[in-house]
Amino acid sequence: MSGLRVERAGPLATLQDAGRFGVRRLGATQGGPADLHGWAWSNHLLGNPWNTPALEVVLGNLTMVVEQDAMLAIAGADLDAHLEGTPLQPGSAFLAKEGQRLTFQSPINGIRAYLAVAGGFVAEPVLGSVACVMRDGLGGHDGFGRSLDDGARLLFTDSCAVASGGKHEQPAAERIDYRQPVSLAMVPGAQIADFTGVSLYRAFNNEWRVDDRADRMGVRLAGDVLRCQVASMISEGIALGAVQVPPDGQPIVLLNDRQTIGGYPRLGTLTPLACSRLAQCQPGQTVRLRATALSQAQQSYRAFRQQFSV
């Protein structure tokens, strides 16, 4: 089998399926794409089913050599991707020929690009998933939770040259300009009443700056200090998108590689698509939080998933 060979590894590129589920009670976190929206589109452009492994490329600076003709697709951030010198549009599928060079250079719009191949990348599932979680040492192209390094290889299936009836272009309405200001939908949580009135006003009315302490575990938001009557709690399971507020009063949105349990009070939980959107923000960008009704948030998520059902 052959596929892509890494000539120069960027800061962070990891293989991700939808995530590792059913083992969180063992302390193994879920992983999966930080931007579910971009990941799902990269696969859908090729007709790949949900859960097909695709590559999450953060910031770029990655060069790979194509070892075998294959249908590929990119979605999510615009990292100034090129195939043998020709610019590639995010949200499109293309044929890559043996010997060509595929590069992701630097962020133009968003920070996480997704690269999919028809039939998916081949990797051995670990604890039921190929999702690469570096802090757990699980999954990824090598099974041990490592990001791509120089010389690493990503393998294709035999059907890699044939896209099976997917859309070959992402509709304009589904493309996101990640540079625009955004309000992130959050379902209020159980401790929301423990925050002071002033803090609640601030939380939903003031802007939050995406801090440079942001990774696949979580994104710290900087702004006015939020005060909660509860300083800490007995550790409990934390959902994706939980907006926890440690004693310094600066919220942290917990993402895919978060610890499975934790004990800070939470304002609520961002919707999966709000997490996706936040994961594409550059440090320094501003965001707002907006409360959303549970039923409405669930409906939007179902509508999002409906697009990818075959």
Next chain:
Amino acid sequence: MTSIAGISRVALGEVGIRSCDDGSGHRQYRLARHADGDDPVTLPRLENAGIDAWLVRLFETIDETNMPWLTALCRECEAAFGSALIDLVPSYTTVLIHYDPLQYDASEAKDCLLNVLNRLVPDEQAAETSFKEVPVWYDESVGPELTRLASVSGLERDDVIAIHQARDYRVFALGFAPGYAFMGRLDERLVVPRLTTPRQRVPAGSVAVAERQTAAYPSLSPGGWNLIGRTPVTLFDRHRDGFSLLQVGDRVRFVAIDRDTFVELGGDVRPVTETRTAEGA
């Protein structure tokens, strides 16, 4: 379970759960303890955790006797949700239930949980069968804080070791890293805070204590707990059925072994090189 005047009380030592009929046919469980003289806190409580998760809060305080309820709740949720269950996280006093929002809407998931809670009984029997012995080589070379514990507690080193093994612990939660089990409660005489400066590299198998808990590190990782020994057993193995040796709700006993036995069992005798002074003491 006994029933007195329509109220059945499930005795669980200090923390009890009372179940009573509220007239609507729905039974409610109440913690038999009041929080700071306020109104009694109604438990269990369902708390929203986003579009695809509910947190069930069963208890307000940490106690070994919580665990048979939490493991029973996990098992019953698996049966009730079936393929709509994505994941479960039991932890000390709560269980996070992550369900498939394409199969259940939030109110359906809530109803399903209320049904499960209405007929929940603790999992005493299963807890008795999940008993694990963990061999430990207690030694300063692999457990540099043995000395710290002795000096803080005013006990002899050998007494520290004896006290650590003297009781069975219950696994409250797994977290921090795959297979890392938070166990308690530790004897009050051995209570010491975490190290002020965590180690960058705690070797796999290190047995540690902090506050009223004890744990063993499944793999090389950073860590701020006080190291007192090392186990030769593999705590987390991706090829083993169930992956983690220790599971939430397990009863665990540490058993002292000598250096030779430790080596025979495959233990790594290389000492902890990264020393820490007793800054937090």
